[in-house]
Amino acid sequence: MRRDIVHVGSGKLTYEIREIVAVAHELRQMGVEITWENIGDPIQKGEKVPQWIKDIVHDLTKDDVTYGYVATPGVEETREFLAAQVNARGGYQICAKDILFFNGLGDAVAKIFGFLKREARVIGPSPAYSTHSSAEAAHSGYEHLTYELDPSNGWMPDLVDLENKVKYNDSIAGILLINPDNPTGAVYPREILEKIVDIAYRYDLFVICDEIYAHIVYNGSETCHLSEVIRDVPGMALRGISKEYPWPGSRCGWIEVFNQDRFPMFATYIKTIRDAKMLEVCSTSLPQFSIPLVMGDPRYKDHLATRAKTFEMRANEAYDALKDVKGISLVPAHGAFYMTVLFDEGVLNAGQTLPIENPEVKAYVEEKVKNVEVDKRFVYYLLGATGICVVPLTGFCCKKQGFRFTLLETDDVKRPWIWKTLRESIEHYIASA
Numbered sequence: 001m002r003r004d005i006v007h008v009g010s011g012k013l014t015y016e017i018r019e020i021v022a023v024a025h026e027l028r029q030m031g032v033e034i035t036w037e038n039i040g041d042p043i044q045k046g047e048k049v050p051q052w053i054k055d056i057v058h059d060l061t062k063d064d065v066t067y068g069y070v071a072t073p074g075v076e077e078t079r080e081f082l083a084a085q086v087n088a089r090g091g092y093q094i095c096a097k098d099i100l101f102f103n104g105l106g107d108a109v110a111k112i113f114g115f116l117k118r119e120a121r122v123i124g125p126s127p128a129y130s131t132h133s134s135a136e137a138a139h140s141g142y143e144h145l146t147y148e149l150d151p152s153n154g155w156m157p158d159l160v161d162l163e164n165k166v167k168y169n170d171s172i173a174g175i176l177l178i179n180p181d182n183p184t185g186a187v188y189p190r191e192i193l194e195k196i197v198d199i200a201y202r203y204d205l206f207v208i209c210d211e212i213y214a215h216i217v218y219n220g221s222e223t224c225h226l227s228e229v230i231r232d233v234p235g236m237a238l239r240g241i242s243k244e245y246p247w248p249g250s251r252c253g254w255i256e257v258f259n260q261d262r263f264p265m266f267a268t269y270i271k272t273i274r275d276a277k278m279l280e281v282c283s284t285s286l287p288q289f290s291i292p293l294v295m296g297d298p299r300y301k302d303h304l305a306t307r308a309k310t311f312e313m314r315a316n317e318a319y320d321a322l323k324d325v326k327g328i329s330l331v332p333a334h335g336a337f338y339m340t341v342l343f344d345e346g347v348l349n350a351g352q353t354l355p356i357e358n359p360e361v362k363a364y365v366e367e368k369v370k371n372v373e374v375d376k377r378f379v380y381y382l383l384g385a386t387g388i389c390v391v392p393l394t395g396f397c398c399k400k401q402g403f404r405f406t407l408l409e410t411d412d413v414k415r416p417w418i419w420k421t422l423r424e425s426i427e428h429y430i431a432s433a
Contacts (some may be wrong), residue, residue: 024389028283030361037405038389042246044136046410055161056293072278074101083293091228092258104251107238113139115272118243124176125149127183127396144397151342155186155331159195166203174206179211183396183404187335191230193229200233207235212243213336215304217310221334234266235260252287282363311337327430342402346376348371352432354385386421
């Protein structure tokens with residue numbers, strides 16, 4: 001072609017969580033039974049949406065209004081309901097105009113970074129969730145900027161590392177955090193959030209907090225929403241229903257914007273995001289209409305508590321099964337529905353294997369593991385040998401070696417098998433060197 005049409009950040013759009021699926025599908029064609037532990041879809045893993053939530057959605061489908069367009073920012077009554085929920089927490093007070101709906105948080109993230117000035121960078125955690133890290137890297141054309149999460153401190157943010165990077169890189173305009181965190185399952189206490197906001201305040205930055213798992217907190221942890229600690233710092237919280245109802249196929253998420261009236265530049269940036277959404281007319285209607293009815297139902301609070309208790313039980317099951325394995329470190333999950341296994345430094349090498357009986361599968365895996373990160377090598381061997389599909393930690397914009405698995409398996413017989421198989425596979429793999 002006479003002109004280069006490729007975006008400067010095209011090579012940064014990677015999503016290991018989904019990319020491993022293509023490998024798994026190839027192996028399934030060869031006869032491997034796949035156990036999907038790579039993606040946070042509760043429905044795929046057998047969770048049932050409560051019948052009363054289904055009834056609400058079903059009744060809404062009888063109303064013709066749910067089939068039409070809605071206002072670009074979202075259904076007015078829903079935004080007023082959500083604003084009231086934010087205000088009831090105390091802290092920063094918002095109104096309906098501070099809420100903007102998207103077709104899932106993936107859509108929100110694409111616009112948040114897509115309409116940010118290219119030279120303005122947002123620093124995020126490492127390990128990083130791929131949707132955020134890829135979008136930020138693609139918008140700038142450079143590698144995503146990260147601060148470290150410390151596994152020796154419960155995967156808490158290394159605030160010294162964060163502040164040093166902010167202090168000595170004036171291209172950084174914003175700080176991103178995920179609370180509860182994906183992929184580590186960490187939950188940040190109020191004092192950590194307050195310190196991050198303080199860094200943003202002192203260096204004149206904005207804050208983005210992904211709160212999609214805000215109501216999945218357990219094992220005695222307590223946290224708070226960004227609105228409760230944001231003070232007079234510009235920021236936004238990212239929320240949705242995909243992990244809570246759960247309804248991932250709804251593609252329904254929103255942002256809550258704080259202090260846009262105090263910062264004209266930030267207000268212009270938010271207006272640009274809103275205008276970009278206007279070109280699409282609006283986000284999907286039906287899920288928006290359901291939110292006040294579902295979240296306002298007295299049964300919703302018990303629904304959230306029951307799910308948190310379920311994930312606590314599974315997190316503790318997994319921790320008890322894997323905590324004594326030599327060669328790894330494991331931090332108990334306190335939120336979301338993921339856990340990360342971290343291999344000790346120097347434990348992995350390019351000569352380790354797992355036994356694979358099927359010759360076709362073995363040949364495929366051996367070809368795949370050429371010139372890959374050593375934790376990704378383990379993931380491929382695990383997939384070929386056992387069918388368990390996990391995600392390598394280096395796929396999360398991270399130099400540490402390990403893997404992430406989910407706590408979503410609903411089968412009470414299969415789940416212990418997963419933990420046992422992971423334990424035996426790690427031990428065998430490390431010993432095979």
